Each structure stands twice: as C-alpha cells, then as structure tokens.
Amino acid sequence: MKEFERKGLLERVDREGATVGASIPDTIEVQGETVELQEFVFEMHRRETVPPGERDRVDQAKKNLRRERLQRRQRLEEADISYEEGEEIVEAIVGLDRALNALESLGPSDVEREAKAQEAADQKRWMKFLRQALGRDSSSSRGRR
Incomplete structure (x- = not known):
C-alpha cells in the first residue's frame, strides 16, 4: 500500500462521522474469540436500563472492543498490508466504533x-x-x- 493510501484510510477511521450509516458487524473476532457483536449490542439496547450484573459484562465488552480497535488501527498504521486489507480493517474499525457508540449510549x-x-x-x-x-x-x- 502506498503511503497516501494509508493516510486516506486512517483519515476515514478518525473522521468524526465515520459511523454514520455504518452497521454493527454480526460477528467479530476479539482477542482470538468470535463474538456475536450485533446480537449482544441489540440485546443490551432492548432493555431500558442495564442491570447491575450486566453492567460489568457491558464494561468488559467495551474494554475489549477498545483494545481490539486500537490493535487494528495500529496494524493499519504500521503493517505491510495491501490496500484491500486496509479497506477491510477500516470497515471493521468503523463497525467496532458503531458498537462502542451504541454501548456507550446505554442507560445510566x-x-x-x-x-x-x-x-x-x-x-x-x-x-x-x-x-x-x-x-x-x-x-x-x-x-x-
């Protein structure tokens, strides 16, 4: 991948409205484990408030998603990858951001x-x-x- 292509992809990841219109991935691999991300986010949003026992689960999920986002962004920045691989990473990061935004907006x-x-x-x-x-x-x- 050429450097200007990499910068363009990083710019897409960092754009303020990058998640507008983006969808949460059905599944995503986080820390080597497949997670039913869309199902988890929708399950949490169906409730008006998150029960205390589930709050820990949501907080842990957010922490894992942030960690995964950071690792993927670093890979996009530093790894010797093709432009197509970079595009896939950007799509995954935007999906992670969308899921994080949804989880952050849950009730107090x-x-x-x-x-x-x-x-x-x-x-x-x-x-x-x-x-x-x-x-x-x-x-x-x-x-x-």
Whole structure:
C-alpha cells in the first residue's frame, strides 16, 4: 500500500462521522474469540436500563472492543498490508466504533443514578437553606409579621 493510501484510510477511521450509516458487524473476532457483536449490542439496547450484573459484562465488552480497535488501527498504521486489507480493517474499525457508540449510549448505571439523586438532594437542601436565610420559608416566617 502506498503511503497516501494509508493516510486516506486512517483519515476515514478518525473522521468524526465515520459511523454514520455504518452497521454493527454480526460477528467479530476479539482477542482470538468470535463474538456475536450485533446480537449482544441489540440485546443490551432492548432493555431500558442495564442491570447491575450486566453492567460489568457491558464494561468488559467495551474494554475489549477498545483494545481490539486500537490493535487494528495500529496494524493499519504500521503493517505491510495491501490496500484491500486496509479497506477491510477500516470497515471493521468503523463497525467496532458503531458498537462502542451504541454501548456507550446505554442507560445510566446504578452509580450514576445514585450520583444524580445525591445532586438533586443537595440542590433541594441548598434551596431550603436559601429560603430560610432570606426569610422566604413559610415555616420560619410564620411568627414574623
């Protein structure tokens, strides 16, 4: 492969909207193991939220997909491959990115939900404090007239 072809392929991989219109591969080999990627992603998306036990599985899948993406990108950058092989690698990377985007968009985990609830409770306490400090709280201003 010529250097300008390699740069063009790398540019396609790094393009912001590279995953638009791309599909998640049915299966992909990750770390020497065949993974039913499309089925896994769709299974996780069918649920409104990811249960705590499945969250670990999703996080591990994302980690493995990122690692596989990095290895394939490095191969595209450094290996002595044909342009056709490079095209196949680009398609695989874009599919991995699409799957990663789908997995990243899953509902918040219990930890995230808990943090949001804590933040909402903090805001309520702060607003109550401000109302009391400014004398606008109905319970503290009853005796003042």
